[in-house]
Amino acid sequence: MNHDAALAFYQQFYADLTLYVVPEVGEEKAAPIAKAAAPQPAQAPTPAPATPVPPTPLAAAPVPPPATPLVAAPTPPVSRPAASVPPVTPLISRPPVTVPSSAPTPPPAPPVTRIAPPAAPAPPQRTAPPLTQTPFSTLGSNARGIVILVRLDAVKFQRLPRHVFLNNVLKAIGQIVEDTVLINVESHLPVALSTLRTKLEAKQIIGFGKNLLDVAVHKTQLYEPVILVGDAAYLPAAELDVIEEDQGRKKLLWNAMKRMFL
Structure with missing residues (x-):
């Protein structure tokens, strides 16, 4: 290949580069000519510094006008063809039925009689026995008309004449148990005063x-x-055993007996 032709080819291929070719022997004199004949690549002009452009303010986007409400158009009435009604056939009139006046009148229904259930028998009323029938037992005589009432069981009542506290109470007013009548009420009901008077003479009674x-x-x-x-x-007064254990009740009993016997 020719040296000059090769140089021109590569200069066109590499436009912006300068190629250097080693000259062959015998071509050393022609090399300067080829180099002189080779066109120099044009240098690109140096660009001028760009002038800063001030930023353009963004224009406000136009606001779209409010949408106009849609008004529904009135719907035209739909005309429908009138339905054909078949003609009504008149019914055959019948003559009214005449009830003969000679027909017998049915007898009236018998009245219904309601039988009330029998009333329940009233419960028997419990009546307390008269106080004149209240049972009681006695011990002693009634020489001076002194009666002592108690409510004890049978065993304690039989021991009552030997009761120490009772004998001391009677001794304080100048009496003894043998001159009194001891009565034991054998029921929760009281004994009748009228019953006591029919059987004994009662002048002073201590309960x-x-x-x-x-x-x-x-x-x-x-x-x-x-x-x-x-x-x-x-x-x-209170029960004998209660008074015997309480000094306050003993004083109350003694003061009451002084007013009654002394």
């Missing part, structure tokens, strides 16, 4: 307990002597 004499149940207070019907004096 050691509650609910012992009928006329003194709601009208007396403990250790307060009262005058009953028929000028009989009555002194209510």
Whole structure:
């Protein structure tokens, strides 16, 4: 290949580069000519510094106008063809049925009689026995008209004449157990005063307990002597065993007995 032709080819292929070719022997004199004849690549002009462009303010986007509400167009009435109604065939009229006046009138229905169920028998009313029937037992005589009422079991009542505290109480007023009548009420009901008077003479009555004499149940207070019907004096007190264990009750009983006997 020719040296100059090769140089021109590569100069066109590498436009921006300068090629150097080693000259062959015998061509050393022609090399300067080829180099001189080779065109020099044109140098690109140096670009001028770019002038800064101020930023352009963004224009506000136009606001779209409000949408106009759609108004529904009135729907035209739909005309429908009138349905053909078949003609009505008149019914055959029949003459009214006449009921003869001579027909028998049915008899009236018999009245319904309602039988009330028998009334339940009233429960028997429980009546308390009269106080004149209240059972009681006695011990002793009634020489001086002193009656002592108690409510004890049968065994304790049989030992009552030997009761030490009772004998001391009677001794304080100048009496003894043998001159009194001891009455044991054998029911939760009180004994009747009228019953006591039919069987013995009662002038002074001492009740050691509650609910012992009928006329003194709601009208007396403990250790307060009262005058009953028929000028009989009555002194209510607590039970003998209760008074014996309490010094305060002993004083109340002694003061009441002094007012009643002394």
